[in-house]
Amino acid sequence: MNRRHPLRHAHADRNAIQEAPDTPQTRAPEYRLAFADEDFLCREELRPVRLQLELLKPEMHLDALGINSTIVLFGGARIPRPAEKDKARTKTLAELSHFYEEAREFSRLMTLKSIEQDGRENVIVTGGGPGVMEAGNRGAVDAGGRSIGLSIVLPHEQAPNEYVTPELCFNFHYFAIRKMHFLMRAKAICVFPGGFGTLDELFEALTLIQTGRMQPVPVLLFGRAFWEGIINWDTLADAGTISAEDLDLFSFVDSAVEAMDIIDTWQEMPAREVIPGR
Numbered sequence: 001m002n003r004r005h006p007l008r009h010a011h012a013d014r015n016a017i018q019e020a021p022d023t024p025q026t027r028a029p030e031y032r033l034a035f036a037d038e039d040f041l042c043r044e045e046l047r048p049v050r051l052q053l054e055l056l057k058p059e060m061h062l063d064a065l066g067i068n069s070t071i072v073l074f075g076g077a078r079i080p081r082p083a084e085k086d087k088a089r090t091k092t093l094a095e096l097s098h099f100y101e102e103a104r105e106f107s108r109l110m111t112l113k114s115i116e117q118d119g120r121e122n123v124i125v126t127g128g129g130p131g132v133m134e135a136g137n138r139g140a141v142d143a144g145g146r147s148i149g150l151s152i153v154l155p156h157e158q159a160p161n162e163y164v165t166p167e168l169c170f171n172f173h174y175f176a177i178r179k180m181h182f183l184m185r186a187k188a189i190c191v192f193p194g195g196f197g198t199l200d201e202l203f204e205a206l207t208l209i210q211t212g213r214m215q216p217v218p219v220l221l222f223g224r225a226f227w228e229g230i231i232n233w234d235t236l237a238d239a240g241t242i243s244a245e246d247l248d249l250f251s252f253v254d255s256a257v258e259a260m261d262i263i264d265t266w267q268e269m270p271a272r273e274v275i276p277g278r
Helices: 010-018 044-064 082-087 091-095 098-116 132-142 175-184 196-210 224-230 233-239 244-249 256-264
Strands: 070-074 123-126 148-152 169-172 186-191 219-222 251-253
Touching (some): 044 169, 070 098, 070 175, 082 091, 082 098, 098 132, 098 256, 148 175, 186 256, 196 244, 219 256, 224 251, 233 244, 251 256
Parallel strands (some): 148 169
8 A cells, every 4th residue: 555654764764874974883784774684684583573574575465466366276396397207207207297287277277267357366376386386377378367476495496487477476485474375365276296395285275174264165186096195085084083074175186177167166165163073
């Protein structure tokens, strides 16, 4: 919100400091304005402030751009493009490469739907990296629309994929705040094969829905064979560590069209007030 007020703007003081005389006093780090002192902001005691800033910056920007809802794509950074599957480090990764195209096509179809709603609803959001994330952002470009990338600083990834809309590309230090932003506007969550990060994102979303902390949305697991191969869902229910009703919190799909059908026919429902089996 751009609102005029009589107080001097922080930008003015930050710029004025650049013109201050060069003296031992002005060169001292203690003289820096607190909000313009990166060394100060990175101190251990300032972690709560940094957490708040990472929560506020994307939220305020997305609000300003009028983006009301998103469709989340989670999935592995190591899933190769089909044209590059021969370079995959394992046979299984090569076999999973077709999910790159399914993610791309799903994103294309969903972005076409978003464009019909002035690009304010159902905007694709990914983690901004390679693999399935790249495919999601790429599909939005195929449709002529925009998409969000929520990147995070990692040792082996130095830049977001080239298909993220530049003004919708955010960078994070804290995984927890990044995951909050994935879910704060989510109208559906699509989860493609992936590793620890994908599993973490999936189970956080399922836990929030299971415990009534989040309104139910379609949670679509692409690739039944993959997901049933790495997680024995029925064993969890048989053991009683989850309830049988919890298995209804997600659906398996194998194609972009199947996923679109489920999302299009989804009936909204309130958050749970009780946890089944408790």
